[in-house]
Amino acid sequence: MAPMRLFLSFSLVLTLLITGCSSTETASTPSADPGTPEEPLQTEVVRLRDEVRTLRDSLQFYDDVDSGQYYRELRALRDQTARMTYELDALRDGGQTLSERRVDQLFQPASATLTEGGLEALKPVAAQLRQAYPEREVRVEGHSDDTPLGESMKETYPSNWELSTARAAAVVRALIDLSGLDANQFVAVGYGATRPVASNRTASGRRANRRVRVAVLPQPRDYSRPFETSW
Template identity: 35%
Template sequence: MRRKSRRRIKPVSKGHERWLITYADLITLLMIFFVIMFSVSQIDADKYDSLSQDLRTTFRHADGVLEDGKGVTEGQNASVLPHLPVNPTATNPTQQPMTERELQFRQQEQELQQFKSVIETYVQDHQLSSEVSITDTEKGISIHLSDQFLFDLGKAELKEKSQPMLNKLGSLFSQLDTTISIEGHTDDLVIQPGGTYKDNWELSAARALSVLRYFIDQAHLDANKFQIAGYGDTHPVAPNDSALNRQKNRRVEMIVLRKLQQ
């Protein structure tokens, strides 16, 4: 009877699977590398500049950190961070860059608000609040000047006391690249026959023209910057039911028109 041959079963070496650990570490490192690269490519331009400046400032004041008192960046002409091509619009995929029209509109609004602030300060400093008011309307910045401030009753010749205010407006108008609309308004009282003007239409138009003439002849502004209109009593700001309200309606309105609407 044959003896069954006994085969020795060699123990399986566990060392041949150690490469899996190294492979897993490599995959992990590659993943981290690509995540970092993706983050860098999407970096916010403002945050990039801010971080870069902060690091430069920190290292610039790091003298004495190394031997012989040399700072980290002393004698080097290299920035702390590499100069990567940064696309500011890529920081937020949902944020679209402003169009040229949007940029022009923003600049226009800044100029109009600055103009409004200067006029308001002038009116306050010269105690003209009862005669002059400024409002921001859809059409533009509107300056209301009462007829008592500008004219005598039923007339269209400018009073001398109104000239400093008109000079101030003229100096500001010259800096604006937009159209100024000069509009005359009256109350609803009928003009008596035999006067200089036939009706409120003529009176309101004559007053608007008188203001325009001042800007052209005295302030030396280009006539093409202006447009004028006389509305008579058709555009009241208050009911014509009292002396006070009629006074509010007798006015000249100058509107710095918005070239662009939002």
């Protein structure tokens, strides 16, 4: 009630000032002193109008608080910010990891040819993609250690870049066949030895670095739309 009374008081003062200004100007025009400035009074009227406008905005704020609209909008904005932060982090990390397997669990030695055991290991991943992420973009990454390839392998794969990419592509082909998803949903990426997860100085570290990662990217959203409809 206090903001409403304040608003009415400002409105009354403004009305009286405006009315008084008009009456004074009309009554005193014939004998007005040309040297008396009117700017201070006009400035005060403008100031009072600005205060009334500010008060009106403030009263609207209190109405929104009382009705709960302010808190609903604040909660929606916070939820949207949290979701965007999560999706940004997921995109930066290459998506949500579904599976990460060592190369020796999937491929024949020193090759990009999947073994029967490797195909069996990919079946649960394909089923998860089909059931839980049928419209998501799927990212398959190939990684290697930093050991230079032998001369015989270089005839097919000039470097670990090509080998890791070929392995990623082989997993993509298998997942497409096993899941029945559209090939346009998949992307194969080869990182070579640029993203190790362990030291390449030890045999166990090099084995851990030779891996294939399968991830799904967040569902694209139109954040240019109002937050009420963007979810």
